[in-house]
Amino acid sequence: MVIVLEKNIADKQIENIIKHLEDFGFAVHKSTGVEQIVLGAIGVKPDFDTRNVKIIDGVAEVYRITEPYKLASRSFQKENTxxxxxxxxxxxxxxxxxxxxxxxxxxxxxxTLAEIVSKSGAKILRGGAFKPRTSPYAFQGMGEEGLKLIRKAADAYHLLVITEVMEIAQIDLIGKYTDIYQIGARNMQNFSLLKELGKTNIPIMLKRGLSATIEEWLMSAEYILSNGNKEIMLCERGIRTFETATRNTFDLSAIPVLQKKSHLPVAADPSHATGLRDKVLPMARAAVAAGADALMVEVHHQPEKALSDGPQALLPEQFMELMKQIRLIAEVIGRKIA
Amino acid sequence: MVIVLEKNIADKQIENIIKHLEDFGFAVHKSTGVEQIVLGAIGVKPDFDTRNVKIIDGVAEVYRITEPYKLASRSFQKENTxxxxxxxxxxxxxxxxxxxxxxxxxxxxxxTLAEIVSKSGAKILRGGAFKPRTSPYAFQGMGEEGLKLIRKAADAYHLLVITEVMEIAQIDLIGKYTDIYQIGARNMQNFSLLKELGKTNIPIMLKRGLSATIEEWLMSAEYILSNGNKEIMLCERGIRTFETATRNTFDLSAIPVLQKKSHLPVAADPSHATGLRDKVLPMARAAVAAGADALMVEVHHQPEKALSDGPQALLPEQFMELMKQIRLIAEVIGRKIA
Amino acid sequence: MVIVLEKNIADKQIENIIKHLEDFGFAVHKSTGVEQIVLGAIGVKPDFDTRNVKIIDGVAEVYRITEPYKLASRSFQKENTxxxxxxxxxxxxxxxxxxxxxxxxxxxxxxTLAEIVSKSGAKILRGGAFKPRTSPYAFQGMGEEGLKLIRKAADAYHLLVITEVMEIAQIDLIGKYTDIYQIGARNMQNFSLLKELGKTNIPIMLKRGLSATIEEWLMSAEYILSNGNKEIMLCERGIRTFETATRNTFDLSAIPVLQKKSHLPVAADPSHATGLRDKVLPMARAAVAAGADALMVEVHHQPEKALSDGPQALLPEQFMELMKQIRLIAEVIGRKIA
Amino acid sequence: MVIVLEKNIADKQIENIIKHLEDFGFAVHKSTGVEQIVLGAIGVKPDFDTRNVKIIDGVAEVYRITEPYKLASRSFQKENTxxxxxxxxxxxxxxxxxxxxxxxxxxxxxxTLAEIVSKSGAKILRGGAFKPRTSPYAFQGMGEEGLKLIRKAADAYHLLVITEVMEIAQIDLIGKYTDIYQIGARNMQNFSLLKELGKTNIPIMLKRGLSATIEEWLMSAEYILSNGNKEIMLCERGIRTFETATRNTFDLSAIPVLQKKSHLPVAADPSHATGLRDKVLPMARAAVAAGADALMVEVHHQPEKALSDGPQALLPEQFMELMKQIRLIAEVIGRKIA
Incomplete structure (x- = not known):
């Protein structure tokens, strides 16, 4: 932690600040500059709340110098997960x-959709059985019956299954049917759920919260990692901003940012990010061009009859066109579509 | 729902759009203006996704004309809850x-704090036993032991208890000790939790999510109301914006906005909104002046030793000063501090 | 400037970083901690772009330790302007x-309005002669004719005049009629305009840009101050966020934040912040309770006929009620309404 | 305009609302639904402020049904500009x-840079002579001397010139040297400047404001178009959000959104959007994949000595690699890099 002191501070005040820091358990170094004095405080626990220092009289600014996450960081693990x-x-x-x-x-x-997805060359089938809906009056999913169906369809077409888990009580049940647990944006900071999923050994896709910073997102991954589950991929799905022309703002720059800060794979979901079918193709291309390790898109053969999010689902022929185009984009950066 | 058609649209396209709407179950009225045709579609369920219409060829814009919430709205219940x-x-x-x-x-x-709080004239004691923390390495609360202590302290000083519930499995346990359940900002759209709390008969404080619109917030209240629990107060605690000088941006205008749209009481939490002790007093005054029905502030007699959020806790003497000032502010608008 | 180095960095890399810093003209101090090395770099000009250091190999984080503004800061001038x-x-x-x-x-x-304003006890008359409008087809103001009218009306009722200046070519003209120049939110970073207004000796109200941080706002004040004009008041008028229930989000916490960081007076404008008449009264009260040094509100005796922003203008009787209430609020915090 | 009335509204109130609308000059149609009455108001001028209706007693919601811009819209001109x-x-x-x-x-x-840019196959040379800088103490550009140099360099290498104009007084001077005027993000709503540039016949690049909605951006284009200048390209350069890991949030979805709403070409600037050199290449690829009609990037052969924005400038060899990669991406979507 680095503490910048106010200009023209009295010696007694400096002593008081150093005393406080030592009481918190820090070793303190003092650097005297031309205009200002800077203290370095070493030995802090990662969860130390720097505001405890910011409010001491005479302190101008405080900077934490270590990332608050550890297991999720590139400096902890150099190679990609x-x-x-x-x-x-x-x-x-x-x-x-x-x-x-x-x-x-x-x-x-x-x-029908498993067949379309499989024929186009995708390897993982998505589909929700328990749906987090803004309205209590909206369709809430088929429950276990849905889980059985997606497992059967995936097996028939040699696909993996990914499906969302919304609460702790669903973990075991869903674990019987899925290959990957999905944690939705609204649950990114449902810490109780993160901890329990961290104790399972099924891989996890952790979607970014609507207003989560990249740092908070990695902290949520840290919850899972520190409970033992190391197989996490992150999924950018749009953040909330003032712009309403799209459902969310697709923060594609998060992909290279995460790939530098962390070793975890990064997926992107242009369907939720844009919320409108005709924007999915260009933004899927953009996500692959930006370096995404996985892509998640919604497809439906009768989107006008879909019980949720029909307007953002691609039609089967659009999905096939998308697969064709992103294969070529992937090649440009030396990758392949699996 | 109101549907604005594109200019110079062909008759056949209009027929197609009307057909679609009727298939969705709407009765359709057509109004022909000078430049554009507008369709009115009557009979929609509150959860209808208007994007289903927005993507039909020839549709320029779609507006939902009914609020998506019902039980939470002022038009459903005129008198204040x-x-x-x-x-x-x-x-x-x-x-x-x-x-x-x-x-x-x-x-x-x-x-110690129950005594201070009670002496200053507050009626409800807050304190967390289960803490949602961004970092998995931070203090996570005392658990049931903490619940027992806050109940005992509150009873000793004739105070009510409010404490946070983070997951379904805690509902019964916490219900044994608390007078009001608090739902934290990160759980505002934890729909599974909302449903279960809706089945209890203990009053609830529902904090606003970091990036929740006022409409989404009322939709979350609707989850609780539609499950039977009618005793909800909302709590504004700051939203996430680009400004970082304060921990969050305290959206005090939400108070009069909510009081017009809904019959539910509205509280405000200047401690979490600003995140720094010296901003709590002016913002508490502002919240009462804006019309808040309740105020929640953090107080600590040894904030530098607090295990969480010490820097935003008021010192006892600051809290007493705050009580004094807001009593006077309340009088200006014809209210009293309880 | 404080530079945190990456963990396990090679000695040669450290030397390279220090060399770079010295080339930029800094004196460098090195502190070796348990896990990481921290460099202090002294002697930086306030406009140094810290990203120049952030991109050097081996650098983990960089923190500027001096505020980028000087004349506007409380550390430069302790007493209120x-x-x-x-x-x-x-x-x-x-x-x-x-x-x-x-x-x-x-x-x-x-x-008519000058009379109403004056009778209610306000001392400054606002009114735009040149209007910045989002649409090129909207009313753009009366121009010099309007300036003459507001001056005459203000003089008749012993009021000061404040009016907006949108471009350099208007400075002299408006200066003949006004007592205070208003710089609108959209021009907060019109640096050419700021420089020229800095050379005048007429006081300035600098409104906050829609997406300006408090720091950027003070930097814009610095443009004016460094050109010689010391009489600036800042005006909070709402920032842009995701919430659309109000026109903007009124960031009242900016008032105490600014009063700590700067010596400049802080005004608040609840009319533009909320955009709706019925929210102006509660938010005006809140602004005074939060410590605003001035308040700016729109009033109109025939708002339904106003050529701009009628819906946010108070009716005369509402304005009188507002004056009555804020007088009482001001007293609570030991101030008076002028 | 569509006006939704409150439920259970009295007939007299409806009459009053209709009267108001007719006074504003509208023809009014009334549609009676099961729960609510909806009024259609035809004949509105594009600049009508719908809040004038929203504040009438008994009105629940108001929707404008025509886009507020005309000349910039795809419905006004079907073919791409x-x-x-x-x-x-x-x-x-x-x-x-x-x-x-x-x-x-x-x-x-x-x-040096003109040669690098030209050899790599770019056709337009960028460079600022007048710089909008957040700090008054930062380098403000070489002025006319700089304009002469960029013109000479561009001519020597058969390139076009684009350079920024910050104020009306610079229009003629810059017009003598440049092929394209650039309007910076901070001036997107400098309406005085937009009007004057609209009267020139030199093409314009209009950058998006930091917090401008796509609709506001098109309104600013409308200012230029309605003054006569039809040659405008828009440039997405990142918007301000809560995320600070990148300088701004690059809103690439704006590209397909604009291409649907407007006929104007859309450029993208990954250098300003991300603010860091190592993010420019992936985001440049993403921008082309998303369908950008032009790309603007900063290049410098000695970025550590650059007087502004060095940290986001590509090195010459990185720029050449970028050109190679985006050529391939462009081919995937049937386009070429010029």
């Missing part, structure tokens, strides 16, 4: 495609 | 003061 | 009320 | 590359 599931790997050279409907709605629906 | 707990009422003419530490830390601490 | 104009002072113990229409529209209009 | 300058075209099938330093610093510097 590669998640291996049944012969498929995420975080390596291949860009993994994840596709399917927003919600599982019926056997006919999920089998 | 007044929450009565053991002879104390929230949402009436009195402005209710809620105070105490961020976390319960020891018997000595919570009794 | 008090602006004195024709016997009226802003920034002292009195809270100054500024009121009037958005735009000057006619002789009848501005005289 | 293609800007032709000395044989080069922007907005056609080719993706135009604009490159050069942030500021013109010396003859040696601008000639």
């Amino acid at each position: 590669v998640i291996n599931i049944k012969g498929i790997s995420i975080g390596g050279n291949e860009v993994m495609m994840i596709a399917g409907p927003c919600s599982i709605e019926s056997e006919e629906q999920i089998f | 007044v929450i009565n707990i053991k002879g104390i009422s929230i949402g009436g003419n009195e402005v209710m003061m809620i105070a105490g530490p961020c976390s319960i830390e020891s018997e000595e601490q919570i009794f | 008090v602006i004195n104009i024709k016997g009226i002072s802003i920034g002292g113990n009195e809270v100054m009320m500024i009121a009037g229409p958005c735009s000057i529209e006619s002789e009848e209009q501005i005289f | 293609v800007i032709n300058i000395k044989g080069i075209s922007i907005g056609g099938n080719e993706v135009m590359m604009i490159a050069g330093p942030c500021s013109i610093e010396s003859e040696e510097q601008i000639f």
Whole structure:
């Protein structure tokens, strides 16, 4: 921690500040500059609240000098984390495609989509059985019945399953059917849920919260990592800003930022980020061009009848066109679509 | 729902749009203006996703004309909701003061603070036993031991208790000790938790999510209301913006906005909104002046030793000064501090 | 400037970083901690771009330790700036009320409003003659004719005049009629305009930009101050956030924040911040309670006929009620309304 | 305009609202639904402030149904605007590359960079002679001397020139040297400047304001268009959000959104959007993949000595690599780099 003192500070005040810091358990170094004095405080625990120092009289500014996360950081682990599931790997050279409907709605629906997804070359089938909906009156998902259907459809087409878990009580149940747990944006800081999922050994996709900074996002990954589960991919899905022309603002720069700060794979979800079907293709291309390790898109063969998020689902032929284009984009940066 | 069509649209396209709307179950009215045609679609369920219409060819704009929440709205219930707990009422003419530490830390601490809070005239004691912390390495609360202590301290000083519930599994346990459940900002859209708390008969304080619009906040209240629990107060605690000089941006205008749209009482929390002790007093005054029905502030007699959020806790003498000043402010608008 | 180096950095890399810093003209101190090395770099010019150091290999983080503004800072000038104009002072113990229409529209209009404003006890008349409008098709103001009218009306009722200046070519013209130049939110970083206004000796109200941080706002004040004009008041008028229930989000916490960082008086404008008449009264009270040194509100006797911003203008009787209430609020904090 | 009335509204109130609307000059249609009454108001001028209606008693919501801009809209002009300058075209099938330093610093510097830019295949040389700087103490540009140098360098290497104009008094001077005027983000709503530039016949690049919505941005283009200048390209350069890991948040989704709403070409500037050199390459690729019609990047052969924005400037070899990669990306979507 670095503490900048106010200009023209009295010696007695400096002593008082140093005393406080030592009481907190720090070793303190003092540097006297031309205009200002700077203190270095060494030995802090990562969770120390720097505001405790900021409010001491005579302190102008305080800077934490260590990242608050550790296991998630690139400085802790230099090599990329590669998640291996049944012969498929995420975080390596291949860009993994994840596709399917927003919600599982019926056997006919999920089998039709599994076939489309598989034929186009995607390897992971998405679909929600428990849906977090802003309105209590909206469709809330098929529950376990849906889980059974997506598992059956995925197996029939040799796909992996990813599906969302919303609460602790669902962890075991969903674990029986899924290959990857998805943590939704609204649960990114549901710390109780993060801790419990950290104790499982099923890989996790952690979506970014609507207003989460990249640092907070990595702190949430740290919750999972510190409980033992090392197989996490992050998923950028748009943040909340003042712009309303799209559902959210797709923060694609987060991809190279995360790849520098962390070793965890980074996915991107242009369907939720933009919220409108006709923006998904260009933004999927952009995400792959920016270096995403995986892409998640919503597809539906009858989106006008979808029980949730139909307007952002690609039609099957649009999805096939998307796969064609991103294959070429991936090649430009020396990668392949898996 | 109102649908504005594109200029120079062909008749056949209009028919197609009307057909779609009727398939969704709407009765459709057509109004032909000088430049543009507008369709009115009547009969929609509150959860209808208007993007389903926005993506039909020929549609320029779509507006939902009914609020997506019902039970929480002022048009559903004209009179203010007044929450009565053991002879104390929230949402009436009195402005209710809620105070105490961020976390319960020891018997000595919570009794000392209960005494201070009670002597200054506050009626409700706050204190967390389960803490949602950004870092997995930070103090996570005393758990049930803490609940027992706050109950004992509150009873000794004739105070009510408010404490946070973070997950479904804690509901029953916390219910044994608390008078009001607090739902934290990060759980405002933890829909599973909202539903379960909606089935209890203990009053609830629902804090605003960091990036929640006022409409989404009322939708979360609707989750609780539609499950049967009618005793909810909302709490503004700052939203996330680009400004970093304060921990969050205190959106005090939300108070009069909510009081027009809804019948639920509105509290304000200047401690979390600003994050720094010396900003709490002016912003507490401002909140009462803006019309808040309750105020929640953090107080600590040894904030430099607090296990969480010490830097935003008022010292006892500052809290007494605050009580004095807001009493006078309340009088200006014809209210009293309870 | 404080530079935190990456963990496990090689000695040669450290030397390279120090060499770079010395080339930029810094004196460098090295502190070796348990986990990380920290460099202090002394002697930087306030405009040094710290990103120049952030991109050197081996650098983890860089912190500027001096505020980038000087003349505007409280550490440069301890006592409050008090602006004195024709016997009226802003920034002292009195809270100054500024009121009037958005735009000057006619002789009848501005005289009527000058009378209302004056009778209620306000001392400064506002009104725009040149209007910055989002749409090129909207009313753009009466120009010099309007300036003559507001001057005449103000003189008739012993009021000061404040009016907006949008471009350099208007400075002299407006200077002939006004007592205070207003710089609008959209021009807060029109640096050419700031420089020229800095060369005048007429006091200035500098409104906060829609997305300006408090630091950037003070930097804009610094432009004016460093060109010689010391009489500046800042005006909080709402910032842009994701919330759309109000026109902007009124950041009242900026008032105590600015009063700590700077010696300049701080005004608040609840009319532009909220954009709706019925929110102006509670937010005006809140602004005074938060410590504002001046308040600016829009008033109109026929708001439904106003050529701009009618919906946020108070009716005369509402304005009188507002004056009554804020007088009482001001007393609570030991101030008076001027 | 569509006006939704409150539920259970009295007939007399409805009459009053209709009367108001007719007084504003509207023809009014009334539609009675099951729960609510909706009024359609036809004949509004594009600059009508809908809040004038929102504040009438009994009105629940008001929606403007026409876009507030006209000349900038796709419905006004179906075909893309293609800007032709000395044989080069922007907005056609080719993706135009604009490159050069942030500021013109010396003859040696601008000639060196002109050569690099030209050899790599870019067609337009950027460089600022008048710089908008947050700090009054920072380098403010070389002025006319700089303009002469960039013109000479561009001519020597057969490049076009783009340079920023900050104030009306600079328009004629800069017009003697430049092929394209650049309007910076901070001046996007400097309406006086927009009007004057609208009267010139030199093409314009209009950068997006830090907190400008896409609609406001198009309104600013409308200011220029309605004054006669039809040759405008828009430039996305990042918006301000809560995320601080990058200088701004690059809103790439704005590209397909604008291309649907407007006929104007859309450029993207990954240098300012991210603010750090190592993020420019991936985000430049992403911008081309998202469909940008032009790309603007900063290049410097000695960025550590640059007088402004050195940290975001690409090194010459990085720029060449960027050109190579985006050529391939452009091909994937059937375009070429010019």
